[in-house]
Amino acid sequence: MGLGASREKWGYVPESTSDFIFAIIGEELGLVGTLCVTALYGGLAFAGLRIARRVPDIFSRLAATAITAWIVVQAVVNIGAVIGVLPITGVRFRLSRPGSRPCW
Numbered sequence: 001m002g003l004g005a006s007r008e009k010w011g012y013v014p015e016s017t018s019d020f021i022f023a024i025i026g027e028e029l030g031l032v033g034t035l036c037v038t039a040l041y042g043g044l045a046f047a048g049l050r051i052a053r054r055v056p057d058i059f060s061r062l063a064a065t066a067i068t069a070w071i072v073v074q075a076v077v078n079i080g081a082v083i084g085v086l087p088i089t090g091v092r093f094r095l096s097r098p099g100s101r102p103c104w
Contacts, residue, residue: 022082045072
């Protein structure tokens with residue numbers, strides 16, 4: 001449909017700016033957009049785990065792994081709920097919600 005031209009966000013999809021943002025991205029940007037978002041989260045997971053492997057301190061290693069897993073697992077749950085593989089749980093799609101605090 002094009003960026004900003006989604007019809008579903010104005011009526012049918014509940015919580016289109018938070019819980020179902022992946023559905024809106026899919027409608028507006030198509031398969032290429034959803035693959036790009038998925039690849040970006042994959043890159044975030046790769047970079048976070050790579051950082052966790054290289055840190056000499058055990059606490060820093062666990063913290064980096066936990067933060068990476070926290071963000072990536074929530075993305076997987078959200079994407080799974082949107083495509084119908086997982087039940088809807090209300091987990092927001094991190095790094096893409098409106099407001100001034102995207103990580104909380």
